[in-house]
Amino acid sequence: MNDILDKTARETVAAFxxxxLSPVEYMQALIARVEASxxxxxxxxxxxxxxxxxDAKAAESRYMAGAPMGRLDGMPVSVKELIATKGDPIPQGTAAVDLVPATADAPTAARLREDGAIIFAKTTCPDYGMLSSGLSTFHQLSRNPWKLSENPGGSSAGAASAGAAGYGPLHIGTDIGGSVRLPAGWTGLFGFKPSLGRMPIDPYYTGRCAGPMTPTVDDAAFVMPTVTRPDWRDATSLPYEALDWDVPAANVKGMKIGLMLDAGCGLDADPEVKAAVxxxxxxxxxxxAEIIPVAPVLTREMLDGLDVGWRARFWGIMQGLSPxxxxxxxxxILEWASSAVNYSPIEVARGFDQTFGMRRTCAAVFxxxxxxxxxxxxxxxxxxDWASPTNDPMRPFEHIAFTMPWNMGEQPAASINCGFSASGMPIGLQIVAPRFADLTVIAVAKAYEDWRGPINNWPRYDA
Known part of the structure; x- marks a missing residue:
């Protein structure tokens, strides 16, 4: 029965x-897998x-009457805890936050529900969403399904764990420095960060996006028409375009493709990672395609400057809490943020200004x-159980040097599996295109997925 959970989202909705296929039958299989896993x-x-x-029974009735609510009617979807759903608290991954029910759905949740999707669960994140880890003082520890002793990454940790463990094909995370792509890379998923403003988000912040985390490129493309519909609450939104996300795989002949194996700072890529890319x-x-080596877009000054700005921002939030x-x-997280007490206002301003330096270098490379x-x-x-790949709060962002610049530059970027390590862990390939060229990322990723072939050995814990 659980074989039906391995269908793509498009195949599942078509079967409904x-x-x-009944939405009830599908949901029963999903619940059984979740409870076992x-x-x-x-x-x-x-x-x-x-x-x-x-909700599945209501969707089944609508299908039987020939009147589905929308293009995702009856389709289970998970959303990250940080994406508000009406009536649910938003603990932000930390035990320090009061549990106050959200008064409204955030844009992503609202669009999904409008098209009949069933938000069957939310997914975990670390404290304040500021770790690339499944470690949290509020949530259970999320683990990497490929090897339970290992980290799924984050901050969309639970979304990555759920996607790799087969909790259906559609999961939505958020990304301000790689929080969709990093965990997607570590768990073998396709993770897509659209151009800033393409997918409305609330609350918004410099570089903050939401995006799908799915087993296949087509699953992500299938959900994008829903989640990109406009919402007035996002003051960073792009003008709405009814894009055709069902683009064919790209013909890359003659395309100039940059290859960036050096991030400019941070952790050097492991030899196995470089070899796979x-x-x-x-x-x-x-x-x-013509492969052209390109220089890094990030410098040490840029990465450290952003660190200063983010530490100060979160220390300001934490100062509002009781001891x-x-x-x-x-x-x-507390050690990381509290070090900002020694920063001057000028240091913080200069640190934040590094985001504009990244914006310039990211535009120039294209x-x-x-x-x-x-x-x-x-x-x-x-x-x-590590908080980050360095597990050192004084070196917290050494692992985001390949991903974070594209948040500040606002370019669309994706992670797609490009192989496995000798230890059996997935390795992610990042595909980045110029601002607003979201369909190019999808088309190029589809082409690569076709050449690579499907992943047929996803980890399962309900056998």
Whole structure:
């Protein structure tokens, strides 16, 4: 019965519409898989199987009457805890936050519900969403389904764990420095960060996006028409375009593709990571693309400046807490943020200004090439109970040097699996295109996915 969960989202909705598969049958299979897997995987927050079944029964009735609510009617979807859902608290991954129910759905949740999707659960994140880890003082520890001793990454940790463990094909995360792409890379998923403003988000912040994390490129493309519809609450939104996300795989012959194997600072990519990305680039070359080595877009000054700005911002938030609440924050995060007490206002302003330097270098590199390939994560894996790949609060962002610049530059970027390490862990290839060229990322990713072939050995814990 659980084989139906391995269908793509498009195939599943088509089967609902053709009355070949019931949303109730699908939801029952999903609930069974979740209940069998969660003790090991630890991906979910606010999982309500009874409500999900009621919603599935309502969708089944609509299909039987030939009147589905929308293009995703009856399709289970998870959303990251940080994405507000009406009536649910938003703990932000930390025990320090009061549990106040959200008064409205955030844009992503609202659009999904409008099209009939069933938000069957939310997914975990670390304290304040500021770690690339499944470690949290509020949520259970999320683990990497490929190897439970290892970390799924983050901050969209639970979304990555759920996607890799087969909790259906559609999961939505958020990304301000790589928080969709990093965990997607470590768990073998396709993770897509659209151009800033393409997918409305609330609350918004410099570089903050939401995006799908899915087993296939087509799953992500299938959900994008829904989640990109406009919402007035996002003052950073792009003018709405009804894009055709069902683009064919790109013909890369003659395309100039940049290859960036050096991030400019931070952790050096492991040899296995570099080798996998180089093999992917060789595949593009074999298909007629011109591979052009490109220099890094990030400097040490830029990365450290952003660190200063973010520390100061979060220390400001934490100063508003009582000492008792502050003591509940993950010690790693508290140590990281509290160091900002010694920064001058000028240092903080200069640090934040580095985002504009990144914006310039990210735009400049696309004067040479059409698309850029790079690693997503510099490391193959790290322990599940570590707060970050360095596990050092004084070196917190050494692993985001390949991903974070594109948040500040606002370019669309994706992670797609390009192989496995000798230890069996997934390795992610990053595909980046110029601002607003979201469909180029999708088309190039589809091409690479076709050449690579499907992943047929996803980890499962309900056998």
């Amino acid at each position: 519409a053709a009355k070949q 969660e003790p090991q995987v630890g991906a979910l927050y606010a999982f309500r199987p009874e409500q999900a079944l009621q 180089q093999r992917a680039a060789d595949t593009f070359a074999a298909q007629g 008792e609440k502050r003591d509940k924050i993950l010690p790693y 004067q040479q090439v059409d698309v850029i390939l790079s690693p997503v994560n510099p490391s193959v894996s790290y322990p599940a």
